[in-house]
Amino acid sequence: MAGRVLLGKKGSNYGLYVSRPGKEVTTVGREDLIFSSDDTRTSQVLKIIDVTLSSAATATVNYNGDGSSIGYIPFIIATEVSGDEIKGLPWEYSFQPFAGVYNIGSKWKVSTTNSAVTIADSMGAAASGTFRVLVFAIPAIDGS
Amino acid sequence: MADRVLLGKKSSDYGLWVSRATTEADTATDKDMLMSSTSPSVGQILLFQKIDVNASASTTLDYKNHGGVKTFMNWWLNSDYLGGGGVSAGIGLYSSDYGFSGLLLTVTNEYINSTTNRITVANISLQSQSIIVMIFKEAAA
Numbered sequence: 001m002a003g004r005v006l007l008g009k010k011g012s013n014y015g016l017y018v019s020r021p022g023k024e025v026t027t028v029g030r031e032d033l034i035f036s037s038d039d040t041r042t043s044q045v046l047k048i049i050d051v052t053l054s055s056a057a058t059a060t061v062n063y064n065g066d067g068s069s070i071g072y073i074p075f076i077i078a079t080e081v082s083g084d085e086i087k088g089l090p091w092e093y094s095f096q097p098f099a100g101v102y103n104i105g106s107k108w109k110v111s112t113t114n115s116a117v118t119i120a121d122s123m124g125a126a127a128s129g130t131f132r133v134l135v136f137a138i139p140a141i142d143g144s
Numbered sequence: 145m146a147d148r149v150l151l152g153k154k155s156s157d158y159g160l161w162v163s164r165a166t167t168e169a170d171t172a173t174d175k176d177m178l179m180s181s182t183s184p185s186v187g188q189i190l191l192f193q194k195i196d197v198n199a200s201a202s203t204t205l206d207y208k209n210h211g212g213v214k215t216f217m218n219w220w221l222n223s224d225y226l227g228g229g230g231v232s233a234g235i236g237l238y239s240s241d242y243g244f245s246g247l248l249l250t251v252t253n254e255y256i257n258s259t260t261n262r263i264t265v266a267n268i269s270l271q272s273q274s275i276i277v278m279i280f281k282e283a284a285a
Contacts, residue, residue, distance in 0.1 A: 007149060016149050016162050016179070035179065037148060037162045042178045043187025048282065072175055079216055079284045084255040086214050086284045132284045134216060136187065137174045 013038055044137040046074060051119050051131040058120040063135065069114040072139040076117060078110045080129050094123055112140075157182050190215060191279040195265055197249075202266040205277075212258035213283035219251050220276045249273060 006017040006025040015037030019025035023032040030036060046063075053059040063070050080087040092107040101123060108129070109120045117135070121127040150161040150169035159181030163169040167176045179186060190210065197203045209215060248269040254262045267273050 007151075035162075037178055038165075039178060040164070043189075043280075044174070044177055044180060044183055045185035045187050045282065046174050046183060048184050071173065077216060077218065077280075081214065081284055084214065086217060086253045086255070088217060088253075132216075134185075134187070134280065134282055137177060137180075137183065139175055 041138055045134055046070065046137040047135040049117055049133040049135060051078075051117065051133060053119055053121070053127060053129045053131070055126050055128055057124050057126055058118055060116050060118040061133075062116045064115065067115055071114065073112060073114050073141050075136045075138040075140040076110070076112050076133055077136075078108075078117070078119065078131050078133040080108065080131050082130070092122070096123065154182075185282050188281040189278060190281045191277065194274055194276050195263065196272065196274045197265045197267040198272050199270050200268065202264060204265075205263045206256070206260050207263070207279065208259060209255065209261040210281065212255075213281075214255045215253065215261060216280040216282050216284045217251075217253040217263070218278045218280075249275065251275065251277070253279070 002019065002022055002024045004019045004021070004023070004025050008014060010017050010026065016035065017025050017033055017037065018035040019028050020032045020034055025033070030038075035042070049061050049063070051059050051061050078089065080089065089106045089108050089110065093104050094107075095102040103122045107122055108131075109118075109122050110133070111118050111120075112135075117133050119129075119131055146163065146166050146168050148163045148165070148167065148169050152158065154161055154170060160179060161169045161172075161177060161181065162179040163172040164176045164178060174180065174183070177183075191207050193205070195203065195205055248267060250266040252264045254264065256262050261279075263277055265273075265275060
């Protein structure tokens with residue numbers, strides 16, 4: 001059985017390493033490691049945020065209860081959910097001739113600051129939807 | 145040299161932490177952690193795979209959802225094998241997509257039952273297509 005967890009020295013580096021099933025952690029290359037402390041980043045999730053847009057143009061949810069900053073602008077991904085279908089960020093072609101407004105692209109705008117995530121209807125109209133957002137512990141902007 | 149692996153007590157919590165290079169695990173904050181057992185997730189990837197679909201056809205791929213969760217999905221058109229590249233506006237972008245008339249690909253990720261989720265790729269173009277799909281273990285709902 002392959003040794004798959006190494007806490008110690010691998011090559012010239014010290015750290016924590018976990019290999020894929022069937023692979024010997026002391027000898028495998030990076031492509032067969034599930035975890036390597038030599039990496040710059042992992043997809044560590046800081047928070048999982050639920051957002052509900054209810055007959056409104058925008059909805060904002062704070063990362064912290066008091067609205068304070070988490071210290072950086074995070075990398076996020078979001079998906080709309082409807083029943084058993086995970087819709088991602090659906091596309092639309094929408095045109096309001098009297099208002100002179102149109103949209104070809106994502107139905108939703110997703111944006112974040114260092115303290116909150118906002119989901120908005122791309123046309124600026126009142127809309128409804130439920131969303132889940134993964135907030136990664138990765139600064140989207142260096143030094144943010 | 146920084147102490148980067150901590151198995152034990154950090155502040156008031158017990159667990160495993162691995163910090164980034166040159167950062168002390170004992171004092172590092174979330175953004176300088178490669179692994180923190182006090183975080184809600186480590187963003188594990190359930191599936192990362194190329195899916196081929198014939199012209200004017202659709203194909204499905206079932207995968208284990210490990211606990212019956214509705215998972216996050218991202219997909220890219222596989223025209224350059226790098227991800228993010230598209231051959232036409234609106235294709236290969238960074239999301240799952242219902243699309244609209246005129247777009248070539250529609251990719252959906254659907255919960256089927258307590259063990260299985262299903263990816264469906266529908267191609268209305270006259271050429272075969274390939275996409276790369278990445279599924280996060282995290283529950284999308």
